[in-house]
Amino acid sequence: xxxxxxxxxxxxxxVTLSVAGFVLRWLAVLxxxxxxxxxxxxxxxxxxxxxxxxxxxxxxxxxxxxPVHQPWLGVKLLWLLGYIVCGSLALKRAPTPGGKRLxxxxxxxxxxxxxxxxxxxxxxxxxxx
Numbered sequence: 001x002x003x004x005x006x007x008x009x010x011x012x013x014x015v016t017l018s019v020a021g022f023v024l025r026w027l028a029v030l031x032x033x034x035x036x037x038x039x040x041x042x043x044x045x046x047x048x049x050x051x052x053x054x055x056x057x058x059x060x061x062x063x064x065x066x067p068v069h070q071p072w073l074g075v076k077l078l079w080l081l082g083y084i085v086c087g088s089l090a091l092k093r094a095p096t097p098g099g100k101r102l103x104x105x106x107x108x109x110x111x112x113x114x115x116x117x118x119x120x121x122x123x124x125x126x127x128x129x
Contacts, residue, residue: 007058014052019111021045026090026104030097037092075123076114083110 025036025045035041060066060073067074089103116125 001062004059004062007055007062011052011055011059014048014055018045018048018052019108021048022087022091022107026087026100026107029091030100030104070121071123072117072121076117079110079114079117083107083114086110 022045025041028036065073067077086103086107090100090107094100094103113125117123119125
């Protein structure tokens with residue numbers, strides 16, 4: 001457990017960088033910029049997100065957590081999947097600017113729900129007391 005504070009700090013730093021990177025790229029896409037979809041940016045964000053996932057998995061192992069046995073963690077992973085799908089729509093796959101805008105807002109909503117779930121350790125953080 002000696003490594004827990006540093007690992008948690010790393011994970012939260014990577015979360016911040018990942019979400020900030022998404023927002024920056026999404027807003028640029030909405031303005032019609034081409035750079036957010038260039039190979040270097042895609043590889044960089046994929047590498048960052050891989051480190052983020054690895055730090056999260058390391059926390060699971062360190063704390064002895066399992067997404068099936070801790071429902072809040074399983075729900076957090078479902079919100080992560082929603083964030084990935086909505087983020088992909090927001091950056092590239094939605095056919096219209098309005099669709100990209102809506103998908104980006106949905107992606108950020110998934111991030112907010114992931115954070116609330118993580119903070120409350122409750123699968124429905126809006127109902128946690």
